[in-house]
Amino acid sequence: DHQFQRAGFDKSRLFYTQGDYGLFQSVNRSLQKTYDNEEWVMRAMEAQGFVRDENGVFRVPEDQSIRMRIPTELIPKCPDDGSDVVMNLRCDDSFVEDEGWHRASAAYHDFLKKxxxxxxxxxxxxxxxxxxxxxxxxxxxxxxxxxxxxxxxxxxxxxxxxxxxxxxxxxxxxxxxxxxxxxxx
Structure with missing residues (x-):
């Protein structure tokens, strides 16, 4: 995910109709919001033993020691109510289409119509x-x-x-x- 952003495309011009690996959503269906997870991903990668190279890309360390788990305190929780979170991916009827999703959807459909x-x-x-x-x-x-x-x-x-x-x-x-x-x- 985010390959278009990494290639220089403006995020505001992209529409992730199926969801975004860069976002979490609460398992609490009454919270129709998404949460950026980049900071959490970086901390989780470091907690597992991955190291960043000179370009900021995570690599397996020379000693090949990766833990494949994170400390309990790093398990992501919803910042609004403390419930569990999941990736914002369209896999069932719990997918969150928040304000940002609807804004991108409208721009996409306007483009198609035009x-x-x-x-x-x-x-x-x-x-x-x-x-x-x-x-x-x-x-x-x-x-x-x-x-x-x-x-x-x-x-x-x-x-x-x-x-x-x-x-x-x-x-x-x-x-x-x-x-x-x-x-x-």
Whole structure:
């Protein structure tokens, strides 16, 4: 997660419709809020024995001693009510769509509306089949509705599209990392 941010994209221009590994949410469903977890992740990594290199990237130490556990006091809790927290990921009906999510969703849908008849590339990188109604099926429908649109899917063993949009599609069944490395070369 956050690969687009790491590559320099402005976070305010991104929409994580399926959630964000960089956020926690309370297990208390009455709290419809998310909480940034970057500081906690850094402390947890250090508590396990990982060390940062000169670029701030965590590495396994030379002696290979990683603890694979954190102290009890580092178990994350909700800052509002002390309840347990989980990752903000759409895996069931407890997913929190907070104010930031709704703001990003509105911006995304405004963008789609503004460009619905333009030359658009619907780029799908590694989208699995768990929840196709969120990304995959809408991309297919928008491609079908706009003859100037192109659907591109890069996914290991899961890159395909309906016959109705095949002429507007580029489906690459390959490892994303390998393909992106080749594009950089």
């Amino acid at each position: 460009h619905e008849n333009d030359h658009v590339l619907y780029l799908e990188l590694g989208v699995g089949g768990n929840t196709p109604v969120i990304i995959k099926y809408p991309f297919w429908q928008m491609t079908l509705a706009n003859n100037k649109a192109t659907y591109a899917c890069l996914n290991y063993r899961e890159a395909d599209c309906p016959e109705e949009i095949a002429v507007q599609s580029i489906c690459i069944n390959a490892d994303i990392g390998a393909i992106l490395d080749r594009l950089k070369a």
